[in-house]
Amino acid sequence: MGIKSSFMIAARSLLRRKTKNLSAILAVTLGVTLLVGIQITTDTLENSFMTSLLQRQGEVDFRVSNSTTGGYLTSADAENISALVPNAVGIMPELSTDAPVMLGSQFDDSVEMAGIPTDFPEAFGSFYDWKTGDKLNLNALLASNSSILLSSSQAEKLGLTKEATLPLKLTTEFTNLTATVQTPPTVPLANWTVNANTTSAQYVLNSSSPYLSLTVVPVNFTGIVTLYTINCPRLGLSNYDYINVTAAGSNNTLVVLGFSMDDGSTLTVANLTNIETLNTTQFDLSPYSERTLRGDAFLAIMSANGTQAEIEISEIKFESSTPIITYTPTTERVDLQVVGIFDSKRPGIGSQYRGIVFKLEHLQQWMSLQDPQQKTDIIKAYLVALKTDHFTSEISRDYLQEQVDMFKAVTPETVDPATGNTRKIFRVQSYRLTFFSIAEMVMTLLSTMLTALGLLIMITGVLLITNVQLMNVEDREFQTGVLRAVGENRRGITQSMLIENVFQGILGGIFGLFGGLVFGQAVASYLVSLFGTGQFSVQPVVSQQVVVLSVLIGVALGIITGILPALRASRVNIVEALRGIKVAFEEKSGRNLALFGVLAIVAGCFVLLINGVFDKTCEGIWVAEGWNTLQEWRNILIGAGLLFAGVGIVLSRFISRVKALNFTAIAIWAIPVFLFVVAMGEWIPDITGLAPDILIIGVMEIVIGSVLLVSVNLPPAMKALRSVLVKIKGLKGVGQIAPALISSHKTRSTLTFAIFAVILTLNVTVATLVPTNLSSIIETEQDSRGVDIIVTLNKPVANIANVSYVEELYKLDSHIIDVIGFKTYASRTDYQRYAALNNPYSSAFNPQTDMLPIGYGELRKEQIRGNASDAEWRYNFYLSSFPDGVAQPPADEVTDGELTEMSKQAWEMFFDPSYRMAAYNVSLAKLMSDERDLSDLDLTSFSGYSGRELEGVDVLRYENGTVIKNPIVFTDSFILPMGLQVWIPMNTSEYGLPVYQAFTIAGRLDSQRAGGFPLSSFSLLSGDEFNIMDALGKLYLPEYWANQTSFLAEADGVTSISKAPNQFNQFLIKTSYDMDDPRIQSIAQAIMNFTNTNDEGYRGLVGDNFYVASATVLYSKIEQSLEMIQRVVSFLQIYVTFGLVIGTVGMAVISIRNVSERKREIGMMRAIGFPRTQVMLSVLLELVVLGIIGLAIGVVNGVLISVGFANMQGATLVIPWNDLGVYLGIITVIAIAAGAIPGWFASRIPPAEALRYVG
């Protein structure tokens, strides 16, 4: 028979056997939907994560700024820069700063402010109105210097909606400098003392008044009187031009006046000078401009003629030709008008600004207020765009890197007048490049999980297609028998089936492709909510090759699984096929199979021996160390899997196949279970880089083992089920039919529950991840009696008698049991209060690279230790790194109890003012250089406890060899290495210069651990803008040293930033509630209401409406810190839910297919008197039993795998039974519906008609 007749047979069978064809097409459709959908999902996830980061840069590829920290560029630089980037499509100046803002009762203590020209190049895009989506006209809107645009994301933070009516008043603060002309320093004239050793004359001294008067009565011509003072200013001489002395006295007085310098030498102002010359001569200081006075001065008076000489000095003054002006920064409150809100989630320039936008000239005006010279031509950076429309087609990373490198290469150099070093005149930074690497880092983490899950879910698609196609085997065999009987040859049969299958495959492929695309779209819209980016910003990514490949695989699979039985059928014995005799289930294996088993054993042993024998990086399995890395486990899993499969096959030659397979199944299941449950927690210390293949192999073996186990034991289990059911009245008929059906189609039944076993295993695992993490954090938190609320004020509490913020807080709610207030300070603009990373007094000090804009905080003993009488500490601040000398337990794994003890020891050292710790030879390389890049940061220090960081690191020594030892500070910064020496500007000397004190960083507050330090808010992955200030954290000083500073000290009003003893600005609040109690949120709200309401509450009490508190509930912060995990889990959830949906629909398909195939049996049942209900029950029971088996396998396996993950994190496993109940419910409902609906229809067909139904 030719191809034509094959076509005819195929066409006929396609037309006639509708349900079968439909189910085959549906199976391929669903399978391909899964394959395509998973691919699109993965790509879309990666892409939307990337764009959510990159979008923040708008069209900016890199920015060029002044290479001096804090320096500005000017409008004149525009030309130079554009000459350096010939490839730019747009260059635009930008001035940026940040400041606190208040809108209504809402406050944000740091809002980005940007000034941009209203005629910026088109390449950067446009601003669009948040509400209407219309383009905004910047020129018209920003006419006044108080007019600003607000970004929609900032608007949301400030509680605004699209409906807000504009303009809105927004209050901010700018720094204003008040200039004071400095009165020239003088040498105090009181407290001069006579140096008796060098005095050889009678004298009368009066050194207690504004005058220094001295009368010398010489005994002979050489009589001299010498005076000294140690109250002379320790003055750097560079600022002063000359010394003026005003004196009166007798003509015969000769004066010697000198000052000691810091190096011990002497500066002689007058050397036997008479009073007239002294008065009229200005002593020139210019040769000494590099020098500093030591603080002591001497004066010697002689008589020129041996008679009484008198002198009365009224002033010794250090003067300069230009008056010395000092500037005091004051904060000026400014009301601004929000005249427009732009959509900051829309790709383009809008997404580039997340705070406030000014017209460039206006922000320049505001910012010039803080500049002594009031310069308005200041530009923070020039933004360079190398292409337009980054969102639709992202710039190539390599190209960008190349352009940045090129820019660096061609940037001219200049000699720094201060240091004499050469440096580039511009610094170039590309956040876009940084984001590329962050995205890469996160995606490699994520891809691991996604690939593993995606693969496993795709397997269910394969199972589904195979299952439905295999259903055709039996009737295909019958059909083939008939065809062969009427003389059709094998080729013809194969041809006609091939045609049929190709048709089904292609149709299914096309539908599946659409299904996948629809799913991709759904994922994309879900991701919009997940990333909080705008609707314009997440698009499904359909990579053509991948999609085509997925479709091909699905279609090929459909065809192959359809064809295989056909091929087999075309070879079968005609008579046997017609009689429908199945190949009898051999009780024992044949010889060939046994040989295969032996091969598997050999291969398994070989793989097991790779460890230690062939691969020397792994230890052999015969030693305990051979079981403690994942690398080793990979081979153990594969090897043992092969070995036991082989053993099972060989065994089945000698014992019954059922027993042999049982053995294999249990072994294959038990090995990975052992890995997850035992090894992961106890033997494998390091699970970083959990490779997806190990995960996949482990999960696969667990699933295969359990499915095989159930499948092998299906007949006896079903027999047991039958014997139960036939005893129940009304179910006897059902009991007779359903279990027999299940065990008669073993392959089909197995595949059906296997689909669910796989999907539910994944579902349970994923569903367990977050609650387990959360609970482990809450547990430690509960143990450490942690704080519940963190309150941050925009400025320290008012220093008003009888008004205590802390006391007021206690009054607010009786459940507040402890309020720990403390002081913090961060200098935004004042460089003199930045910490120094190098000795600021040394010549090697480079202000451009050695200054760190870090904040400070004071931690007092009573804030942590509590009162001496307290048995318990007030708060167990955990440390993750410890000072020298803290007793450390031997193992790397430290229990919480040990950690508490170690932390307490460390705190005792911290509060001991006499404790000193050596400084170590560590540095934070290049942190502040223009090469700065996120990849320089040591991300491993994110991980919690690290005991002996400084082992093997050299200590620093003075030149004479003694070890440098400093008082200690703690930090919550992950950038600052332990043992680092830092200089903190303690206060300002009388003459405006910072006075530094060196410290050693001796402890790191554990901010990763709950119960650790709750204040550090930095989360690299939270999706927030990377803010170096947040990333830096703070340096914490003990009370003793904080008191020496001008910004934390308990001094009242010495400087504008000094504080009274209890002028706290941050508060840690404990309540009597459990930490996850929702009532804590109401307390937080009450605190904010109390503080943030105009003319009432605290504002009323202190008469100042610029107080704003933000109260954060720690639990929500913890939840936030889990955000990344949650986000990852959401990704994973998408996958498994997708799998679940497809799986359930697949189940429905299988069920419909089942019922349609059983029409004849249903007719028979009805004919011999089965009531409809029992007919339906039989159909249902089959599905429910299979569903329950799948569910049971899934839940058991999922829980076991989760135990592994929980062990890995040392967390207690929390199983969200409620969520699982939902899955269980969904499965049950769908299984019932899937069986009941077609069953019901079938049971309504007249039996005679059903009986006529022939395959």
Next chain:
Amino acid sequence: MTATRNRESILVISGLHKRYNEGKSNEVHALRGVDLIVKRGDMMAIMGPSGCGKTTLLNMIGHLDRRSEGKIVIDNIDTATLSDGKMTAFRRDKIGFIFQLFNLFPFLSAVENVETPLLLKGMKAGVAREQAKMLLRELGMGDRLYHLPSELSGGQQQRVAIARALITEPAIILGDEPTGDLHSATSAEIMKLFRRINRINQQTLVLVTHSRWIAEHCDYIVHMSDGKISRLEQGPFKAEEEN
């Protein structure tokens, strides 16, 4: 046959019509007004050319399909008045089927196939199994009790089908070519069995057959053609040779 006198009618059919695909272009008028009365304890044969509507008539009697028109009264009950549930129970209790194409459950063994109707009646599983075994042994299937239908010969399958129909001792047994696949010796044995249950239990048998030989073992023969009863042939056709 003299037994027909004065016995009550177990089955009364009047004006029965069946149209397949009613109202459609491919409508087949398979039964065109059948009137028939069968008395309890009758053993009746239906004969006729292929396609004349014999199977259709049997299906109508067993209520395996909806009729288009007409009235069927079984055991003095007008079946039109029965709900589907009642009808199912009625069929379970009163009617036994032996199908043209055996229609055994392929996934149940011989004995399981036979015991199923008993289970449906609520009989204890053990008792049902014993009864089924007994009957099968009686039919010479004692050594094939646990075989699946696909492992049985056509004749053996037929015997299982017969056993399943007989096991509940229904008032009416409907057989569509019940001995179709059996060779003559076995056929004779089956007919002997039919005759015996007919005699002892007063069970009514309606057998469709092509075989004149089989038909002549019945009390009378109903001849059908073109969906109608064309002729009624009264027995006895043979002497009571069985006895």
